[in-house]
Amino acid sequence: MPEVISGTVTKASGDVTKRLPIAETRNELLQLIRAHDTTILVGETGSGKSTQLPQFLLQAGMARGGCIAVTQPRRVAAISVARRVAQEMGVKLGSEVGYNVRFDDTSCPDTRIRYLTDGMLVREALVDPDLKRYKVIILDEAHERTLSTDILFAIVKHLQVRRQKDLKVIVMSATLDAAKFADFFRAGKIVHIVGRQHPVQVLYLPEPVDSYLDAVLKAVLQIHAQQPAGDILAFLTGQEEIDTLQRLIPERAGQMSGLDGPEKLVIVPIFAALPPEQQARVFEDAPAGSRKVILATNIAETSITVPGVRYVVDPGFVKARSYSSRTGADSLQVVPISKAQARQRSGRAGREGPGVAFRLYKEETFQSLPAATVPEIQRVSLTSLMLQLKQLNVQQPQNFDFMDKPSTSAMLRALELLLALGALDSEGTLTSLGRQMVRLPIEPVFAKVLLSGAELGCSQEALTIVAAASTDPIFFTPRNKQDSAAQAWKPFFSSTGDHITKLNVFKSFLEVRKPDRRRWCAERMLNFRSLKKAVDIRAQLAQHLKQLKVPMVSCGSDTAPIQRALLSGLFINAAILLPDNTYRLQASSQTVSIHPSSVLHGRKPRCIVFDELLRTTRRYARNVTAVEPSWLPEAAPMYFHGKTGNV
DNA sequence: TCTCTCATT
Numbered sequence: 173m174p175e176v177i178s179g180t181v182t183k184a185s186g187d188v189t190k191r192l193p194i195a196e197t198r199n200e201l202l203q204l205i206r207a208h209d210t211t212i213l214v215g216e217t218g219s220g221k222s223t224q225l226p227q228f229l230l231q232a233g234m235a236r237g238g239c240i241a242v243t244q245p246r247r248v249a250a251i252s253v254a255r256r257v258a259q260e261m262g263v264k265l266g267s268e269v270g271y272n273v274r275f276d277d278t279s280c281p282d283t284r285i286r287y288l289t290d291g292m293l294v295r296e297a298l299v300d301p302d303l304k305r306y307k308v309i310i311l312d313e314a315h316e317r318t319l320s321t322d323i324l325f326a327i328v329k330h331l332q333v334r335r336q337k338d339l340k341v342i343v344m345s346a347t348l349d350a351a352k353f354a355d356f357f358r359a360g361k362i363v364h365i366v367g368r369q370h371p372v373q374v375l376y377l378p379e380p381v382d383s384y385l386d387a388v389l390k391a392v393l394q395i396h397a398q399q400p401a402g403d404i405l406a407f408l409t410g411q412e413e414i415d416t417l418q419r420l421i422p423e424r425a426g427q428m429s430g431l432d433g434p435e436k437l438v439i440v441p442i443f444a445a446l447p448p449e450q451q452a453r454v455f456e457d458a459p460a461g462s463r464k465v466i467l468a469t470n471i472a473e474t475s476i477t478v479p480g481v482r483y484v485v486d487p488g489f490v491k492a493r494s495y496s497s498r499t500g501a502d503s504l505q506v507v508p509i510s511k512a513q514a515r516q517r518s519g520r521a522g523r524e525g526p527g528v529a530f531r532l533y534k535e536e537t538f539q540s541l542p543a544a545t546v547p548e549i550q551r552v553s554l555t556s557l558m559l560q561l562k563q564l565n566v567q568q569p570q571n572f573d574f575m576d577k578p579s580t581s582a583m584l585r586a587l588e589l590l591l592a593l594g595a596l597d598s599e600g601t602l603t604s605l606g607r608q609m610v611r612l613p614i615e616p617v618f619a620k621v622l623l624s625g626a627e628l629g630c631s632q633e634a635l636t637i638v639a640a641a642s643t644d645p646i647f648f649t650p651r652n653k654q655d656s657a658a659q660a661w662k663p664f665f666s667s668t669g670d671h672i673t674k675l676n677v678f679k680s681f682l683e684v685r686k687p688d689r690r691r692w693c694a695e696r697m698l699n700f701r702s703l704k705k706a707v708d709i710r711a712q713l714a715q716h717l718k719q720l721k722v723p724m725v726s727c728g729s730d731t732a733p734i735q736r737a738l739l740s741g742l743f744i745n746a747a748i749l750l751p752d753n754t755y756r757l758q759a760s761s762q763t764v765s766i767h768p769s770s771v772l773h774g775r776k777p778r779c780i781v782f783d784e785l786l787r788t789t790r791r792y793a794r795n796v797t798a799v800e801p802s803w804l805p806e807a808a809p810m811y812f813h814g815k816t817g818n819v
Numbered sequence: 820t821c822t823c824t825c826a827t828t
Contacts, residue, residue: 206827
């Protein structure tokens with residue numbers, strides 16, 4: 173076991189008494205990093221590990237002949253940290269310090285400290301597997317265990333073998349997964365840097381509650397009645413719960429005696445799908461004499477830091493996605509959080525001063541929670557990952573050196589799909605089609621739709637559809653406005669289904685003058701942010717197609733080529749109508765229903781293909797297009813051989 | 820016969 177070092181980078185034999193900023197540990201820290209290939213750094217909130225450490229390394233000459241990469245799981249983090257460091261160093265952003273995220277690259281050949289998203293560094297590795305330009309690679313927020321961070325773990329570990337003594341790796345983590353990281357990297361040291369976080373008192377309930385929603389309601393009102401000034405942050409699992417409490421809290425507050433009435437509580441919702449102008453409300457101070465209650469999804473755990481919060485209310489649940497390799501379905505379910513997540517939530521009460529976290533469960537329940545959230549690599553479809561590993565010359569992904577191995581069945585399912593898509597040959601080697609697919613920054617099934625679209629004479633349309641499918645939903649339905657929304661969307665409707673309906677929206681969107689687009693979307697209950705992103709993705713994909721010398725062609729008003737292109741990528745999600753109006757998947761014989769958000773909901777086409785199988789209250793097909801049953805065998809002959817029967 | 824945690828290339 174490596175030594176655990178704490179505080180001032182001296183040996184910790186128990187308690188840490190000194191609380192020093194990272195600057196005072198500078199020389200000891202540099203010495204340790206020089207002495208080891210890989211260093212694990214545990215830095216608390218406010219320790220300056222992301223901003224100051226790269227500067228120390230640069231000043232110490234450790235980037236000589238190259239540069240320092242610092243990865244972040246989120247683009248906003250990469251951008252804001254780069255800004256701060258450029259300011260601290262007194263240089264212009266994009267000179268010595270820059271960032272590189274999708275659609276936005278401020279770095280230049282002189283850049284010595286590059287902040288990137290972890291996904292961006294994975295993309296770079298696909299082009300230059302040795303990542304030659306970097307002398308130091310720092311993987312920040314490694315405890316979040318995003319899919320890309322996990323890929324990078326394996327990439328940099330192997331890189332150190334190939335680039336003997338020429339690459340330093342520093343893995344930075346906020347929690348106590350450090351021993352696991354040290355074990356995987358056979359790292360010499362774990363360094364612990366103390367941060368500047370205020371103390372947070374953690375309180376538990378003596379007895380479990382029947383309804384956590386009701387418990388949140390009571391907790392908020394009780395804090396408001398009994399605790400000194402300070403805003404309240406409550407974690408809920410989704411939009412519906414937020415809507416419910418946004419309505420109930422003022423109602424109940426109004427009924428309570430001893431309170432000054434509902435005007436003293438300001439309720440502010442925050443979740444990712446909320447339009448940006450409404451999201452901005454969490455950053456505004458509540459009016460004098462009132463208290464702000466923020467009702468948040470887990471967006472407020474890491475992505476958004478709300479100022480002024482002194483009280484956290486944590487019911488202990490989260491809506492989490494998981495993927496079944498057996499059925500190929502994603503499911504979205506409310507599950508208990510992990511201990512690490514509970515600590516992260518509580519920490520949100522101590523950003524500006526001492527705080528209190530109210531955990532709405534028993535202390536024993538906390539002890540029984542899993543230590544950490546299951547890493548993303550074990551919760552998602554691995555099609556893209558397997559394709560990327562093949563590009564990185566990993567012949568047997570099943571035996572790859574993962575920190576946490578995905579299940580063999582999930583890997584095999586992904587490899588089988590790549591075979592059926594034609595990205596791999598029967599030997600498991602990348603085909604020329606597979607090499608084209610890996611260049612495109614989209615899911616492999618959509619890469620196939622795009623490349624088939626070109627052959628079928630509809631690459632223009634396929635580009636738009638694939639770009640739109642790679643963003644958040646374009647149709648935004650506010651509660652109780654379903655009827656007027658349906659009315660507003662009528663002009664775009666296509667009886668073929670959601671893909672071509674969105675294509676129609678996109679075409680109309682582009683015809684609107686740029687300054688008018690936001691308003692145009694608001695009037696039609698369309699998500700401006702998603703459409704704008706689709707425009708960016710489309711442009712980026714068009715660049716890639718140009719480099720791949722794929723022709724740009726349009727099929728005009730004929731939709732059949734588009735439907736066939738969709739089927740050529742999405743054939744594992746082809747389903748036939750049954751007498752009870754559900755659908756049977758051809759690949760697995762499961763039954764599914766068309767999701768209520770689909771324009772085909774209630775319309776009963778004979779045969780459908782769709783993007784995604786999602787299990788919530790039942791199994792739903794999302795983003796659906798109608799196809800001719802007779803097209804199935806030719807779309808994927810190998811796949812449907814013997815399976816289609818009398819279709 | 821009624822729904823959408825959060826990120827990313």
